[in-house]
Amino acid sequence: MNSMQNSLKVEIGGYHTGNIPPLLHEIRHALRNLLDNGETTTIDLRSLPMAPGEQQQLLDILGKGEISVHLDALGKSEITESIYAGVWLIIHYNNNGEVMGKFIEITRVPAILKAQTADMEESLAALQMRLEEI
Amino acid sequence: MSNNKPLGQALREQGVSRRGFLKFCATTASLMALPPSMVPAIAKALESARRPSVIWLSFQECTGCTESLTRSHAPTLEGLIFDNISLDYHHTLQAASGDAAEAAREAAMEENKGNYLLVVDGSIPLGNPGYSTIAGISNLEMLKEVAEHAAAIIAVGTCAAYGGLPHANPNPTGAVSVEEIIKDKPIVNVPGCPPIPVVITGVLAHFLTFGKLPELDHLGRPLAFYGNNIHDRCYRRPFYDKGLFANTFDDEGARKGWCLFKLGCKGPVTYNACATIKWNDGTSFPIEAGHGCLGCSEPNFWDMGGFYNALSESTMNLSRTAAVGIAVGAAAGTASGLLNRRKKSKAEAAHETVSVKDLQREDKS
Ligand code: SF4
Ligand code: SF4
Numbered sequence: 257m258n259s260m261q262n263s264l265k266v267e268i269g270g271y272h273t274g275n276i277p278p279l280l281h282e283i284r285h286a287l288r289n290l291l292d293n294g295e296t297t298t299i300d301l302r303s304l305p306m307a308p309g310e311q312q313q314l315l316d317i318l319g320k321g322e323i324s325v326h327l328d329a330l331g332k333s334e335i336t337e338s339i340y341a342g343v344w345l346i347i348h349y350n351n352n353g354e355v356m357g358k359f360i361e362i363t364r365v366p367a368i369l370k371a372q373t374a375d376m377e378e379s380l381a382a383l384q385m386r387l388e389e390i
Numbered sequence: 391m392s393n394n395k396p397l398g399q400a401l402r403e404q405g406v407s408r409r410g411f412l413k414f415c416a417t418t419a420s421l422m423a424l425p426p427s428m429v430p431a432i433a434k435a436l437e438s439a440r441r442p443s444v445i446w447l448s449f450q451e452c453t454g455c456t457e458s459l460t461r462s463h464a465p466t467l468e469g470l471i472f473d474n475i476s477l478d479y480h481h482t483l484q485a486a487s488g489d490a491a492e493a494a495r496e497a498a499m500e501e502n503k504g505n506y507l508l509v510v511d512g513s514i515p516l517g518n519p520g521y522s523t524i525a526g527i528s529n530l531e532m533l534k535e536v537a538e539h540a541a542a543i544i545a546v547g548t549c550a551a552y553g554g555l556p557h558a559n560p561n562p563t564g565a566v567s568v569e570e571i572i573k574d575k576p577i578v579n580v581p582g583c584p585p586i587p588v589v590i591t592g593v594l595a596h597f598l599t600f601g602k603l604p605e606l607d608h609l610g611r612p613l614a615f616y617g618n619n620i621h622d623r624c625y626r627r628p629f630y631d632k633g634l635f636a637n638t639f640d641d642e643g644a645r646k647g648w649c650l651f652k653l654g655c656k657g658p659v660t661y662n663a664c665a666t667i668k669w670n671d672g673t674s675f676p677i678e679a680g681h682g683c684l685g686c687s688e689p690n691f692w693d694m695g696g697f698y699n700a701l702s703e704s705t706m707n708l709s710r711t712a713a714v715g716i717a718v719g720a721a722a723g724t725a726s727g728l729l730n731r732r733k734k735s736k737a738e739a740a741h742e743t744v745s746v747k748d749l750q751r752e753d754k755s
Contacts, residue, residue, distance in 0.1 A: 272628060279522065298423070299426070301738075302420050302666065302672070303423065304666065305623040305665055308674075310679060327409065327413075329406070329407050330410040334589050355672060359420075359426060372408035372409060374408055375408045375409070
């Protein structure tokens with residue numbers, strides 16, 4: 257976490273919204289659904305009330321798996337697979353490094369990682385042009 | 391101002407890739423408080439959305455709302471939204487002033503007649519029109535003139551939405567909200583003192599995306615952001631439910647993070663998004679910092695019986711709050727001025743009124 261949070265140590269008396277277990281259940285259901293029906297699910301972490309420290313607790317439970325990708329488009333994004341295959345944590349930052357969105361995606365590969373058709377078409381044309389220059 | 395370029399194209403010309411655009415759509419959905427499953431629909435709509443022209447009028451206000459919006463984290467995705475609306479007039483932000491600025495406003499109104507979005511921050515004084523003017527034009531006159539051909543109006547901040555601080559007892563300027571004056575246009579209220587920046591941009595993004603205003607509650611607020619009260623989403627709620635309250639700001643309960651109800655928290659009657667979206671880039675919100683909610687997104691929050699009085703003991707004794715308001719005015723040496731201005735107020739019926747006798751009494755004391 258950032259330096260401000262490190263220097264400001266406040267006594268937090270075991271706050272619990274009780275939101276972590278239901279969220280984990282939701283993730284489990286979504287994973288089942290992905291396996292059975294191939295359907296992906298995205299959970300927006302901003303829409304859930306969390307006590308100080310609770311979100312970190314959730315991220316600790318999910319842990320870091322094998323894949324971690326950095327994306328550079330409109331600021332950085334971090335895309336990390338959790339220790340549970342198919343459960344991804346996606347954090348989007350803006351150009352100032354501030355968090356713009358935090359999502360849990362239950363999918364084989366997060367949509368944002370895939371090359372987009374229109375981008376590929378443009379790349380094809382660009383590559384063609386580059387070849388003509390050689 | 392390339393008003394006619396679709397947003398997708400405009401973004402690409404700024405070098406934004408499709409991945410960037412997807413990211414933009416995902417965070418836009420999140421800031422509109424829409425489910426992530428709507429991202430493809432949002433992407434489709436945003437791709438072809440056209441930049442709306444926006445005219446922003448600031449009346450009796452402290453500029454806190456504009457500060458909230460512009461100081462938060464520019465340049466950002468929200469900044470991008472602003473790059474993609476055509477902010478044709480904002481007298482705090484624009485370089486032009488006086489006649490040149492007014493000419494720009496009139497040109498934008500003429501060019502986008504019936505289609506521009508009007509954003510207002512600040513309340514409108516109905517007392518002496520001279521209380522607040524822009525280039526010699528009274529706020530009331532300017533609001534009416536610009537509202538006439540607006541597609542819709544966004545009242546940003548509690549002052550524009552409900553009168554706010556200027557409207558607090560004894561309301562010396564006869565301040566009223568936008569919806570008390572304009573009756574024939576769709577108005578969305580985005581209250582808060584100030585409103586959370588992503589709520590302001592979320593509403594603008596909604597208009598940009600869908601070309602219409604979001605669904606509103608009975609006080610004209612977008613349900614997506616004001617649909618829950620602070621209390622229901624407060625992380626201290628389990629303590630409230632167990633009856634564990636802080637009684638002072640430094641007792642054991644306060645240190646342990648117990649509920650702030652007895653210290654005047656207005657969370658149970660306040661509808662706003664702070665408990666989840668939070669402030670300062672999602673860092674914290676007042677209750678997390680140890681202070682009760684003031685109820686800043688509710689009408690008349692200044693007069694809710696004292697910030698530190700528990701809701702249960704709040705007597706809503708308006709005559710008392712009126713007296714306090716006058717005492718403050720007298721201390722600042724403005725009570726006699728108030729008397730004259732007060733006579734001119736055309737809006738007395740709508741507010742707590744202060745009698746001439748009250749003022750004379752305060753003058754003598
Ligand atoms: S601190 Fe306020 S909003 Fe939170 S539980 Fe207590 S009364 Fe409700
Ligand atoms: S906690 Fe209450 S008073 Fe504070 S910003 Fe949020 S709604 Fe306004």
